[in-house]
Amino acid sequence: MRLSQIQDFIAVAEGGSIRSAARTRDVSASALTKSIRQLENELHVPLLTRTTRGVVLSHYGEAFLRRARLIATEARRATEEMTQMLGARTGTVRIGVTGGPAHLLLPAALNRFRRQHPEVQVYIDSGRSAVHLQDLRAGLIDVAVSPIPDEGIDHDFICEPLYNNDSVVVAHQDHPLRHARTLRELVGSEWILTTCRMHGPGAAIMDAFRAQDLPLPRVAVRCDTFNLIQALLQDRRLLCMVARQLMQDRVGASTGLAVLPIEDPLPSHTVCLIYRADSPMPPVVASFAAQLRRETHYLINMPDSPLKRPGAPPPPLDAARMESSDMTV
Known part of the structure; x- marks a missing residue:
């Protein structure tokens, strides 16, 4: 199984057709079809079902897509991390954030981060916390800033409390x-x-x-x-x-x-910085996380602070x- 085959499969799944995926991958339709067929042979299952309107994922394809995206994401992160460890400050930071932290922490943290790393692209997903946890597990985002549900979250995540x-x-x-x-x-x-x-x-x-x-x-x-x-x-x-x-x-x-x-x-509810326990942050992601912690510390300690430390009682x-x-x- 080659990484290029996995990337071809993801392109087909997201594009909905061989022709569309071939344009995305900049290869011929026949070459992409051959790549998918080899992948199916390697896995011994049909990943796609051909229809008159294009292709749809089989039951096996839907299950494999989750793994494929994680593999492709980890490969990208590994490449970026090695490049950043050599001194380059390029790459991407993908963050999921709910409404409160988005308004309170992101503007100042992002401003400082952009001054330090102007070549890094930042992607912000302002969806729900439950979706952020799914995206973290799938490798679609690097960190999330969100309140955790009352029942807690799985041990494969690290949660750093930021504020109440x-x-x-x-x-x-x-x-x-x-x-x-x-x-x-x-x-x-x-x-x-x-x-x-x-x-x-x-x-x-x-x-x-x-x-x-x-x-x-x-x-x-x-x-x-x-x-x-x-x-x-x-x-x-x-x-x-x-x-x-x-x-x-x-x-x-x-x-x-x-x-x-x-x-x-x-x-x-306690708002936390959440990230995967089994995947270390690349340098630029760690830098962005540091800016979020810094902004939280500043807001908590300012006069008439809008924030309270984790575990502190709410103000009257x-x-x-x-x-x-x-x-x-």
Whole structure:
């Protein structure tokens, strides 16, 4: 089995046809067909099913694709790592990050990293934490910055705690329940959920209602993009629970949003730097991770910090302070 055969197979799987994959790989269609046939003979299984519209993966092909992508990624990472160890600062950094860390840590960390490594390309995936873990395992991203689920994660990952991700309830400033102080007052309201799950990060409101032995919230919308959530909250019927840090400079007349002065305990999750235990970071990835740690340290230690150290209790909610237009990160 040769690496070129694996790369040919990935190109076919992603392109959906031999002809498209041949253009991607810059080879003839006949040469690529021969390469795939040799790979199938090596594995003793059919990887592709030919149709009138192109090719689709067989059951074996779908299973092999996950391995193939990991092999191709590790080969690329090995080449980049050797080049970087020789002194070059080129290559790629692929990071998965959820909404809170994306707004708090990435801008400054990325700015410093780009000044140090202007030739390195940075790819940012702002999807959900569950997807990031899958992508880490498949080698599609190098590191993730995300809260970990309540049930924890597998031992094949290393998790470095960065800060506590405290929660607040947000609504339009004219929402009829804008001044509610207990979760019980919010029973029957409609909510935006920021995950497809029903527990843990993104579904913290579900956990909060369960802790108070209240009827579960009515989920009207599921959305994991914070800018879109801000727009959706212009609907005066909707509520959403988000990271406290996201709201530091996003409340008041300019946004139309308000933080409800809820006095009941609300969930808190630890945001971690997550990476694979069995795959050392290449030098430029390690450099990017160092910038994320540096920015976290700075924010935690600044006056009126929006962050708290992992394990620290959440600060008391000061609605007036939260609504101050002077609060920026």
